[in-house]
Amino acid sequence: MTGRLAFDVSHLLAGGLVLISFMLLYQNRLYALLNVFALQAVVLALSVAWQAFVQGAPHLYITAAIALFFKAIIIPVSLHRIIARLGIHREVDTVVGIGPTMLAGIALVALSMVVMLRVTSEADSLAREDLAFALSVVLLGLLMMVTRGNAVSQVIGFMSLENGLVLAATGAKGMPLVVEISVAFSVLIAFIVIGIFLFRIRERFDTVDLEALDRLRGDQYRGGQ
Numbered sequence: 001m002t003g004r005l006a007f008d009v010s011h012l013l014a015g016g017l018v019l020i021s022f023m024l025l026y027q028n029r030l031y032a033l034l035n036v037f038a039l040q041a042v043v044l045a046l047s048v049a050w051q052a053f054v055q056g057a058p059h060l061y062i063t064a065a066i067a068l069f070f071k072a073i074i075i076p077v078s079l080h081r082i083i084a085r086l087g088i089h090r091e092v093d094t095v096v097g098i099g100p101t102m103l104a105g106i107a108l109v110a111l112s113m114v115v116m117l118r119v120t121s122e123a124d125s126l127a128r129e130d131l132a133f134a135l136s137v138v139l140l141g142l143l144m145m146v147t148r149g150n151a152v153s154q155v156i157g158f159m160s161l162e163n164g165l166v167l168a169a170t171g172a173k174g175m176p177l178v179v180e181i182s183v184a185f186s187v188l189i190a191f192i193v194i195g196i197f198l199f200r201i202r203e204r205f206d207t208v209d210l211e212a213l214d215r216l217r218g219d220q221y222r223g224g225q
Helices: 003-026 030-055 059-086 098-119 125-147 151-171 177-205 210-223
Strands: none
Touching: 003 030, 003 098, 003 125, 003 151, 030 059, 030 151, 059 151, 098 125, 125 151
């Protein structure tokens, strides 16, 4: 296989992850948001599997399988059921409008490219640009967590951020298998805890809208005065 083909496919997949991160920011329906996140997980799995092939690192296939099984199937399906069971309204609550959020996302991607390409000037071109794409995905995940007022959408933002970290680790010539497994189980445990947390919030306050919870807390504080 030519180095040019490996370079092009790697960048196609990494760039696809950035594009899908923008799609996550654009969504205004929870079910559509979960479906796009599942698509991001599939592209991440393909990217990791390609890196495993290019680098000759068979252990990365395990990372790809973990991403495909847990993030593309188990977590989206489970969140679908949680949303249906809790009766959460289907729209994504936004703190900032879609337009300003997309513009901020474009600025963050540009910042990622400028910063990462400068600080990795001595690395090979494939690793440099993959790391720049990975930082873009991380920052877009953070932006999603900041600009969304719904707990479920913030969970998706957190997991999208973690996808960027996995992309960075594999693009930088992989990471130890024990780290990959520990990260996967950490995400799974966090997901279970978040699911329980959402059930408890819904049971206690009848909503998972963070702004509504803030208003309720303010009302309770004023009532106690």
